[in-house]
Amino acid sequence: MMKLDSVAAFVAIVEAGSISAAAKRLGLAKSVASERLADLERGLGTRLIQRSTRKLSLTEDGQTFLPRAQRILSEAAEATAELAERRGTVVGPLRLSAPVSFGILHLGPALTTFLRENRGIDLTLELDDRFVDAAADGFDAVLRHGPVGDNRLVAKRLATSRRILVASPEYLAAHGTPGSLAEIESHCGILYANRSADWRFGSPGNWTVIRPRAALRVNNGVVMRDTAVAGLGISLLPTFFVHDQLADGALARIDIGVEAEGAELFIAYPRERSASAKVLALIESLRRSFGDPPYWDRASDQSPSRNTRPPFEA
Incomplete structure (x- = not known):
């Protein structure tokens, strides 16, 4: 048998x-x-x-x-x-993949809440900055920061995310605060290694791509943030990486009058498997934990910028 x-x-x-x-x-x-x-x-x-x-x-x-x-x-x-579900419970194994830095900073605490609410879940979390293949690698769901272009996956938005220009006060004091897109190009940039043409500003269909001189290329947001705090250059980072550093003054937001391209946070699962009760429960729990707008954007909104120009309007 x-x-x-x-x-x-x-x-x-x-x-x-x-x-x-x-x-x-x-x-x-x-x-x-x-x-x-x-x-x-x-x-x-x-x-x-x-x-x-x-x-x-x-x-x-x-x-x-x-x-x-x-x-x-x-x-x-x-x-x-x-x-x-008929018994009103969510049980069984759940295998999840997420980016390393976001997993450590934000996902871990949110999953604690989820597991307290669902004691029958046997969760396996794998943190990896590469784009894992959820369909082929056996994950029930994957978290992605940015668009999900794989048509084998169904993507659900978990939270919005803005990306903002930041630098340390020491760097800006030594090199000046850029006030326009053109002035950014003369500064040292701390760049994300896994994306080309990553610094995009404007609005959909009307993007301007900026390529500052690279002081560092790295595929980890926390390293980018810490390098910016150390004063080595300007970085374009999601607010969920820098909201604490903006609040305590370790980083300053640079407002050049144009918004950077955002990148929403998604959870995706294989289309062929459909959404299980466990994945649906996880989605709802994470949305509650992050908030709408998410707590990292609420915190960054209260932090002063280095420029008082009005925000860009598309």
Whole structure:
């Protein structure tokens, strides 16, 4: 008789690319994951995965069985969630991916509230600044700061986010405060390494791209913020990274009369799986925790800028 945990092990091994990675994802010993795969193959009377010392590959039977195995797991999860909903509870495993810095600064505290509200959730959170493939990597949902261009995913907005120009008072005292887009280009910039043409100002369809001289390129917002606090240049950062530093004066907001392109915070889940009760409960809990407008924008609105020009109107 085919066991559900053996099917889960097979799917995890295929999605993770190795037995070791699948075992880690499932919270099992490698030997247990391997035995569950072997048990499934014995029950089906065929080999599903061809093993070698260098890689794993699906056999022809494995390729045929994989989409059915994924549907079996999806339907079992949906049935469990539906029964849980009928009992007024949300239970079971939930695997989530989020950017490192946002996860540490804001997501961790918000998830504490979510888990207190839903004691039956077994949450796995993986922090990673790369754009993980939610559909292929086995995540129930991923958090993204910015547009979600993958049509395999359904994206739901969690919170708005503005990006603002900031620098330390010491840097501005030494190099002057820019008052226009053109003046920005003569300053040292602390840039996000994973985006080209990242400094965009104006309005949709009428963007102006600025490219300051790079003092640093890095793929982590907290490092960018701390480098700006140290006085090495100007940075364009989401308010959720800098609201505390604006409040205590470690950073000053630079107003050049034009708004930077924003980047909203989204949660996305694979379209083929639809939204489970767990993901829907998570979305609502995070929205409540962040607020509308989110608390990081409310805090930054109360911080003085280095310029009194009126905000840009599209």
